[in-house]
Amino acid sequence: MSDDQLQSRLGALIYDAAPESTASVQLRSHYGLYVDGVFRDGAENQHFVTINPATEETLASVTQASAHDVDLAVRAARRAYDDVWSTMPGAERAKYLFRVARLIQERARELAVVETLDNGKPIRESRDVDIPLAAAHFFYYAGWADKLDFAGFGPAPKPLGVAGQIIPWNFPLMMAAWKLAPALAAGNTCVLKPAETTPLTALLLAEIFEQAELPAGVVNILTGDGSVGAAIVDHPGIDKIAFTGSTEVGRQIQRHVAGSSKHLTLELGGKGANIVFDDAPLDEVVEGIIDGIFFNQGHVCCAGSRLLVQETIEDELLRRLTRRVEQLRVGDPLDKNTDVGAINSAAQLARVEEITASGELEGATRFSSSCPLPEKGFWFAPTIFSNVSQSQRVAREEIFGPVLSVLNFRTPDEAVAKANNTTYGLACGVWSEKGSRTMWVAERLRAGVVWANTYNRFDPASPFGGVRQSGFGREGGRQGLEAYLDV
Amino acid sequence: MNGAFVRSESGRSYEIVDASGTFVANVARASRKDVRDAVVAARAAQAKWWAATAYNRGQVLYRLAEMAESRRDELRDHVALAEASEAVAAVARAIDRVVWYAGWTDKIAQVYGSTNPVAGPFFNFSHPTPSGVVAVLAHPTSFEGLIDQVMAPLAAGNTVVVVASERHPTPAVLLGELSVTADFPPGVLNVLTGSLDELAPVVCAHEDVDGVDLSGVDDALLGELRSLSAESIKRVVRAGFASDADSLRRLRTFIETTTVWHTVGQ
Numbered sequence: 001m002s003d004d005q006l007q008s009r010l011g012a013l014i015y016d017a018a019p020e021s022t023a024s025v026q027l028r029s030h031y032g033l034y035v036d037g038v039f040r041d042g043a044e045n046q047h048f049v050t051i052n053p054a055t056e057e058t059l060a061s062v063t064q065a066s067a068h069d070v071d072l073a074v075r076a077a078r079r080a081y082d083d084v085w086s087t088m089p090g091a092e093r094a095k096y097l098f099r100v101a102r103l104i105q106e107r108a109r110e111l112a113v114v115e116t117l118d119n120g121k122p123i124r125e126s127r128d129v130d131i132p133l134a135a136a137h138f139f140y141y142a143g144w145a146d147k148l149d150f151a152g153f154g155p156a157p158k159p160l161g162v163a164g165q166i167i168p169w170n171f172p173l174m175m176a177a178w179k180l181a182p183a184l185a186a187g188n189t190c191v192l193k194p195a196e197t198t199p200l201t202a203l204l205l206a207e208i209f210e211q212a213e214l215p216a217g218v219v220n221i222l223t224g225d226g227s228v229g230a231a232i233v234d235h236p237g238i239d240k241i242a243f244t245g246s247t248e249v250g251r252q253i254q255r256h257v258a259g260s261s262k263h264l265t266l267e268l269g270g271k272g273a274n275i276v277f278d279d280a281p282l283d284e285v286v287e288g289i290i291d292g293i294f295f296n297q298g299h300v301c302c303a304g305s306r307l308l309v310q311e312t313i314e315d316e317l318l319r320r321l322t323r324r325v326e327q328l329r330v331g332d333p334l335d336k337n338t339d340v341g342a343i344n345s346a347a348q349l350a351r352v353e354e355i356t357a358s359g360e361l362e363g364a365t366r367f368s369s370s371c372p373l374p375e376k377g378f379w380f381a382p383t384i385f386s387n388v389s390q391s392q393r394v395a396r397e398e399i400f401g402p403v404l405s406v407l408n409f410r411t412p413d414e415a416v417a418k419a420n421n422t423t424y425g426l427a428c429g430v431w432s433e434k435g436s437r438t439m440w441v442a443e444r445l446r447a448g449v450v451w452a453n454t455y456n457r458f459d460p461a462s463p464f465g466g467v468r469q470s471g472f473g474r475e476g477g478r479q480g481l482e483a484y485l486d487v
Numbered sequence: 488m489n490g491a492f493v494r495s496e497s498g499r500s501y502e503i504v505d506a507s508g509t510f511v512a513n514v515a516r517a518s519r520k521d522v523r524d525a526v527v528a529a530r531a532a533q534a535k536w537w538a539a540t541a542y543n544r545g546q547v548l549y550r551l552a553e554m555a556e557s558r559r560d561e562l563r564d565h566v567a568l569a570e571a572s573e574a575v576a577a578v579a580r581a582i583d584r585v586v587w588y589a590g591w592t593d594k595i596a597q598v599y600g601s602t603n604p605v606a607g608p609f610f611n612f613s614h615p616t617p618s619g620v621v622a623v624l625a626h627p628t629s630f631e632g633l634i635d636q637v638m639a640p641l642a643a644g645n646t647v648v649v650v651a652s653e654r655h656p657t658p659a660v661l662l663g664e665l666s667v668t669a670d671f672p673p674g675v676l677n678v679l680t681g682s683l684d685e686l687a688p689v690v691c692a693h694e695d696v697d698g699v700d701l702s703g704v705d706d707a708l709l710g711e712l713r714s715l716s717a718e719s720i721k722r723v724v725r726a727g728f729a730s731d732a733d734s735l736r737r738l739r740t741f742i743e744t745t746t747v748w749h750t751v752g753q
Contacts, residue, residue, distance in 0.1 A: 091583055094590065098549060136542060143545065143590020149731075150598050412753045436750035439610045443751060461541070461593050478597045 015329065018336040020123045024110040027200065030061040033069055033223065034206035036076035037216025043068040048225075050199055053120035054333050054342040054377040062199050065222040070191070070231040073220035077162040077189040078237055080217030086159055086187045090146035097142035097184060099212040104135040104177075107208065111201055115173055116333045118200040120342030120378070121296050123334050133458055134177035137476075140460035141181035144481060148186065151478050153487040159187035160263055160486050161239030164232040166253075167202075168245045169195035169344050170299040170400075176202050178475045179242055180219060181460075186484035188240070191220045191232055197345045199223040230256075238262060242483060244301070247398075247424070247469050265473025265483045267301065267465055269398040270426030273419035274304035274455060275409075275441065278313045280431035284453070286320050289404070292429060292455035294328060294340055294382050298402040299348070301470070302427035304455050305399060307406045308415055314408045318386055322367050325382045330371045340402060343378040352380050352401030359385045359394035364405070390421055398424070412437060416444045425468035429455045448474070488521070489528035490673025492663075495681070496520050503656065505568050514656050517681035522648070522689045525677040529620045529646040530695055532674030537617055537644040539672075541593035548589035548642065551669040555582045562630075562661060569628040569655035581634040584734075588638035591738065595643055599742065610749040615742040617644035618722050619697035622690040624683065624712075625659055626703040627652045632728045633659055636700045637676065639737035645698070649678045650690060652703070656680040683708075691715035698722035698741045 030047070032039040046064035051057060065073075085093070104111065108131045115126040148157050163183045167175035172194055183190050194202035206221050222228050226249075233241055233256050240263040243253050247268040257264050274292050276285050292304025309317050333341035343349040360366050364385040373379040380401055388395050388405040395405050409415040419428055427449040430438045442450040448466040451457060458464065463477035473483045494500075499516035517525075536544070555562060559578055566581075567574035596614050603611040621640035626632030633652070640647050651659035663678040679686060687708060691699055692715045699716055701709060702725050709725070716723050724740035727733040 091587065094586065098586065102553075139542070139545065139549070140593060143592075143594060145590075146587060147590060147594065150594075150735075152598070436752045439749060439751040440753050443610075459542075461597065478594070 015337045017332070019332065019334045020113055020116070020127075020336060022113055022117070022334070025113050025117070027060050027114070031063065031199070031203045031223070033063050033065055033073070034203065034209075034219075034221040035069065035073045036220065037210070039206070042066055043072070048196075050118055050197065052117050052377075053197075053344050054374070056376050059117055060200060062203075062223045065224040065228045067231045069222060070228060070235055073191045073222055074162060074235050074237040076217035077191050077220055080215055081162055081189040084215045085184075085189050085218050090148060090187075093185065093187065094142045094145035096212055096214050097138050097145060097181065100208055100214070101135045101138035101142060103208045103211055104131065104138065107204070108132070108135070111173060111204060113334070114200050114204060116341070118198045119169065119172060120333050120344050122338040122341045123336055124338065125296060129458075130171055130174045133460070134173045137174075137177040137181045137460040141185035141480075144182075145185040148481065148485070151481050153482065153485055157186075157485040157487050160484055161188060162237060163188045163190050163240040163242060163484065164235065164238040165190055165192045165242045166229045166232060166245065167192065167194055169198040170296060170301070172198040173201035173205065175244055176205055179244075182475070182480045183242070183484045184218065186481055188484050189218050191222060191238070193222050193224070193228050193232060196223075196225045233257065236260075240264070240484065242473070243267070247471075250471060266471035267473070267475065268426075268469065268471040269400075270301045270303070270424045270466065270470050271306055271396065271398055271422045272302050272304045272427045272429070272447070273306045273308050274429040275308045275415045275419055275431065276310060276313070276317065277412075277415075277430075277432035277434070277437065278310040279433045280453070281433070282313070282317060282320060285317065285431045286324050288429065288431060288453070288455045289321060290324055290328070293404040294325075294402050295456050297340055297343055297380070299344060299400055300456065301398075302449060302456065303400075304427075304429050305404060306395060306419075307404055308418055309406065309408050310415075311408045311410050314406075318384075318406065322384060325367070325369050325384060326371075328369060328371065328382050330369065330379065330381065331374055340382055343380050343401065346378055348400065349378040349380060352399055352403065355393055355397060355399050356383060356403055359388075359392065359405070362392045362394070364388045364392055364394055390418065396422065412441055416441055420444075420446045423469045424466070426466040426470035427451065488525050488677045488679075489532075490667060490671075496524070501681070503654065506571065511568065512657065514660070514680045517679040517686060519689045521679055522686060522693065525648045525679055526620060526693055526695050528674035528677055529648050532672055533617070533619055533646040535672055536646055536675050541596070544642065544644065545589045545592035547670055548585060548592065548638065551665055551671070552582050552585040552589060554665045554669045555585060558661075558665065562658065565657040565661055566630045568657065569652070570630065577630050581631045584631060584634050585638055587734075588642040591642045595738070595742065599739065599744075603746070605748075608751045610751050611746065613744050613746040615643070616745045618741045618743055619645060620695060621645045621647050621698040621700065621741050622693070622696045623647055623649045623700045624687055624690070624703045625649055625652050626728070628655060629728065630658045632703065633662070635728060635734055635737065636702060637662065639734060640698070640700070640741040641676065643738055643742045645741050646675045647677065648690065648696070649676070650683065650686045651678055651680045653681070653683045687712055688715055691721070692718060694719045696721060698724070700737065701725045702728070702737070
């Protein structure tokens with residue numbers, strides 16, 4: 001059978017819809033702010049709605065926090081820090097965090113469904129990646145809470161105080177866990193601001209903190225737009241800012257805290273290079289490239305958005321890649337068969353559309369999947385640009401969507417030079433059967449994470465974070481504690 | 488033994504009594520053959536226990552703590568036979584210790600492993616691996632001590648054969664029961680009851696036991712057991728029970744360092 005015949009047969013396979021049940025989910029119609037251990041209305045009584053990006057239906061009304069609410073939350077966090085959390089033995093802090101981890105596991109199905117509803121990501125990903133990793137982070141850092149002496153920062157390292165934590169919409173609960181778990185393990189208290197478009201799982205996490213009887217004020221959760229983040233960054237009662245988001249906002253935050261004694265860690269954008277040598281096994285490479293760029297609709301700061309392929313195999317790899325992309329199932333995020341879900345917001349969709357239009361204008365060759373897209377909601381067909389040159393916007397700027405740019409190289413030196421030809425430095429992939437060459441390349445890549453013959457792997461034990469304008473500080477691993485210790 | 492509750496192959500048992508001399512229970516009196524069977528089970532389970540992720544081992548140990556918590560009263564009654572006035576606190580401390588070790592499983596490599604900047608084009612790293620099968624001669628009276636002796640090798644990826652306290656074996660037996668409900672793979676933890684004088688030399692002389700924790704035995708027995716252990720170059724620890732440092736000495740005794748040299752070049 002020829003490849004084309006095979007493709008037409010595979011393409012004809014019809015999948016019955018297999019939607020995940022939403023029966024486990026009972027959202028409240030309105031959520032307050034979680035401050036000092038209780039849900040309460042905002043001081044200015046302002047609300048906004050959070051919608052399902054796959055249907056544009058309203059999920060719940062959420063409170064817009066004000067500067068006054070930020071102040072209340074910081075004061076609550078300070079009291080909790082002084083009176084309870086910083087003086088509690090590490091073994092006792094650990095028990096709360098273990099309990100939180102267990103409760104996340106017990107409510108995993110509900111959390112996965114809510115994450116998919118609020119974010120638009122496929123249920124397969126929220127169920128198998130986001131939620132289990134969130135629980136695992138709490139388990140991992142729970143174990144550190146009473147072992148800080150062994151973490152390599154000297155004896156009895158002290159926490160920083162009150163941490164202000166601002167997280168993005170691409171992995172809402174997982175980002176909350178990445179921020180909160182190490183901060184709490186180290187003895188800090190927290191004011192967390194989830195993203196405007198994805199506040200719900202953070203609010204469910206607040207319910208879990210109540211269930212775990214976490215002392216009031218240890219974690220405070222404020223929902224709202226960017227003004228809340230700005231008020232947190234500027235609040236004089238905060239000792240540490242941890243931010244995950246765009247490089248542009250990260251730059252503003254660094255400027256804002258420049259005149260203060262606040263500690264800062266930033267996990268920012270990226271333009272990850274996925275480097276494929278001609279000896280790599282192509283079937284695995286194709287799956288790895290797909291995972292690298294279309295996982296979570298490409299809303300991944302470490303996405304492998306630049307494919308660097310050795311010239312001798314470029315045509316063959318592109319042929320296989322486009323065939324595979326054509327088979328990706330795009331649609332209802334709650335369907336367990338779905339590979340690519342909804343773009344998180346209208347604003348993000350507009351950004352992706354704008355920069356892909358520039359790719360065509362600048363002369364790159366565009367291929368987009370012919371998959372049907374739902375009429376309601378925010379959707380973008382998986383797209384590949386080939387014949388891309390390094391100066392084009394699609395090769396330089398973070399698109400944060402399901403768009404891959406393909407460039408080529410001849411020698412390992414050229415691969416390294418092109419991979420490093422960016423202002424970012426978050427993550428790269430290397431595909432080759434030659435271990436020594438992979439190591440050689442990895443040593444020369446200016447990136448915080450290098451995946452060899454895999455991509456987009458995350459684990460609480462593994463430090464994650466960027467170099468250059470992808471930010472500084474690490475999340476995960478022993479190194480992740482440093483961001484929350486006064487060392 | 489191997490996830491099941493079996494009698495001694497010898498058919499022997501002995502009576503245990505409380506402080507007032509009142510009968511408590513009949514327990515199995517293990518034989519030399521039972522030791523051999525337990526080691527076979529532990530050896531068979533070791534590869535699988537180590538092949539599980541460190542995260543998974545931590546989850547299993549944490550589950551054990553949860554199981555122990557749910558049977559806290561029963562544990563207290565058994566521990567009280569040996570530690571009458573302290574039983575409640577002793578059980579609480581022992582459960583905390585299990586939680587402490589559950590948190591270690593995925594940190595051992597991060598604290599005791601390293602990458603090594605050798606002077607050449609090599610990526611060189613050292614990572615901790617388990618010794619293999621570890622025998623534990625249990626502390627004669629302290630439940631917390633028993634827990635420390637058992638959890639240290641388990642956290643590092645070893646499998647364990649325990650020789651329980653001869654006079655107060657029931658907490659160790661209960662630990663075996665708890666381990667089954669906590670989803671320990673069969674053979675990871677094996678508990679033998681019987682005569683220490685009879686079993687300890689057999690354990691220490693066993694060629695397929697890689698390490699032994701002698702913290703629970705009297706000074707009088709120590710010399711003989713150490714020299715029996717020398718025959719197969721066992722890792723031997725005799726540590727205190729007072730501090731984290733004691734526990735970590737126990738844990739480090741049963742990890743090996745494996746160093747990998749990997750070439751780097753175009």
